Amino acid sequence: MRILMISAEGPPLVRAGALVDVMDALPRELRARGHEVSVTLPYYREIRENPAFKEEDTGVTVDVRVGDQTYIAEYLEGRSASGVQLFFIRCDDFFDRPELYGEHGKKYEDNAARFIFFCKAALELARRLTPSVQILHVHDWPAALVPVFVRAHRLPFATVLTIHHLAEQGSFWGLDFGRTNLHERFFTLRGVEFFGRMNFLKGGILFADKVTTVSEHHKREMQTPQGGCGLDGVLRENAFKLSAILHGADYERWNPETDKVLPANYNSSALWGKQLCRAALLGGLRLAPEPHGPVFGMVTRVVEEKGFQILVPLLDRLLSDDVRLIILGEGDPAYETALAIAARKFPAKFAYQKNYDERLAHIIEAGMDVTLIPSRFEPAGLSAMYSLKYGALPIAQATGGIQEIIEDYDPTTDSGYGFLCYEYSTEGFWDSIKRAREIFRDRVVWTALMARAMERDFSWAASAQRYEQVYAELVGSDEEAAA
Numbered sequence: 001m002r003i004l005m006i007s008a009e010g011p012p013l014v015r016a017g018a019l020v021d022v023m024d025a026l027p028r029e030l031r032a033r034g035h036e037v038s039v040t041l042p043y044y045r046e047i048r049e050n051p052a053f054k055e056e057d058t059g060v061t062v063d064v065r066v067g068d069q070t071y072i073a074e075y076l077e078g079r080s081a082s083g084v085q086l087f088f089i090r091c092d093d094f095f096d097r098p099e100l101y102g103e104h105g106k107k108y109e110d111n112a113a114r115f116i117f118f119c120k121a122a123l124e125l126a127r128r129l130t131p132s133v134q135i136l137h138v139h140d141w142p143a144a145l146v147p148v149f150v151r152a153h154r155l156p157f158a159t160v161l162t163i164h165h166l167a168e169q170g171s172f173w174g175l176d177f178g179r180t181n182l183h184e185r186f187f188t189l190r191g192v193e194f195f196g197r198m199n200f201l202k203g204g205i206l207f208a209d210k211v212t213t214v215s216e217h218h219k220r221e222m223q224t225p226q227g228g229c230g231l232d233g234v235l236r237e238n239a240f241k242l243s244a245i246l247h248g249a250d251y252e253r254w255n256p257e258t259d260k261v262l263p264a265n266y267n268s269s270a271l272w273g274k275q276l277c278r279a280a281l282l283g284g285l286r287l288a289p290e291p292h293g294p295v296f297g298m299v300t301r302v303v304e305e306k307g308f309q310i311l312v313p314l315l316d317r318l319l320s321d322d323v324r325l326i327i328l329g330e331g332d333p334a335y336e337t338a339l340a341i342a343a344r345k346f347p348a349k350f351a352y353q354k355n356y357d358e359r360l361a362h363i364i365e366a367g368m369d370v371t372l373i374p375s376r377f378e379p380a381g382l383s384a385m386y387s388l389k390y391g392a393l394p395i396a397q398a399t400g401g402i403q404e405i406i407e408d409y410d411p412t413t414d415s416g417y418g419f420l421c422y423e424y425s426t427e428g429f430w431d432s433i434k435r436a437r438e439i440f441r442d443r444v445v446w447t448a449l450m451a452r453a454m455e456r457d458f459s460w461a462a463s464a465q466r467y468e469q470v471y472a473e474l475v476g477s478d479e480e481a482a483a
Helices: 018-032 111-128 146-152 174-180 200-207 216-221 232-237 272-284 308-319 333-345 358-367 382-389 426-440 443-454 460-482
Strands: 002-006 036-042 055-066 069-079 085-090 135-139 158-163 197-199 210-213 242-244 295-299 324-328 350-353 370-373 393-397 419-421
Touching (some): 002 018, 018 036, 018 382, 018 460, 036 111, 085 111, 111 146, 111 174, 135 460, 146 158, 158 460, 174 197, 197 200, 295 358, 308 324, 308 333, 308 426, 333 350, 370 382, 370 426, 382 443, 393 443, 426 443
Parallel strands (some): 002 036, 002 135, 036 085, 135 158, 295 324, 295 370, 324 350, 393 419
Antiparallel strands (some): 055 069, 069 085
């Protein structure tokens, strides 16, 4: 099959986020299964200024209307490190900026226009590719208007929408609908209108042929008022086309046995290398090497969704013990400030770095004993998969895909390899931390849990096969309709 994936994030962007990893690993796995897969994303400044990445101008330009304005879309081509074909949509008015969506905690005011343009330009690319594209697989709200345009203009593509972050919906003023140049019938209850505003994600859910999300638990959560972020009713009405496919882990990039970034490699039967990584992590960040309490870590977005609402209040309690804590990530300025203050208060115990660093992310995974995942929402749980492979046992909120990845440790049956919290509160999460701290003191048990965690396998093969089945259903139905 010929598949074009459309996403606002993907390789060669380097940042903490599951979507970049997915857009690297899934196309590669589908390509290995014999499909022709390409990925298109905006040509951001970060990509243009990346000296390690080479792209070429295709010479193709297209005029794209956004409301009353016309912008020129230029198309560039490159290859990911794994050989997947990449297309970049260039329009410096929209994408030549320091960040992807906004700066200093504020979103760009013209994000509606930016991603309306992106969706339209991606469709113009799809129309020109040969052999003809059969499937347009769009990811999250920035690409979610693509199925709406396909339906409105009766374009010959089947569409799949994958929802990675339900809370981010692309909600804009109703006046921004005029920038789509769609007929007003699409700004109704059965269109992109949502309480007087334009909602990209709602439009994608209504008009995509198939909608997927990233774990079975999250699929059920998102159809409830508590977990649906306001779109639960829309999702329930469209449950007939909704399916769940658990993400895989990219073990070509994230594997302590082969990871070239690490000072020492290791596996579940030879763990001495993890101690060297731990020492290198603490030394590199100038944290105290002793006493030998647990090293906690997080590589994440620093936002409420990731649980900082319940984590920040317990930092003083946590850091008053014989522990070290490392957090890598950016997001909400208020939480960033709180972390920076705590790091200054406990300079020998806590290191916080805002700017993402790929090398440091790998060393944190290898050097920490415990990964903290207090997320209020964790649809897929990719970070948990990586941490398990590196022998960092998770303390995690039992939500979304976490429940499909982490098994709670039960000493009575000697089963499990993590510590789940079933109450979303600071005190509830603190109780899970205390439980893990007690087990950490028994090095024999802790080592056995590490080995058990590292043996878990979440490779992409099974996930890619499930996506392949979704595509085949659509291509098959199209072929039957044509016959």
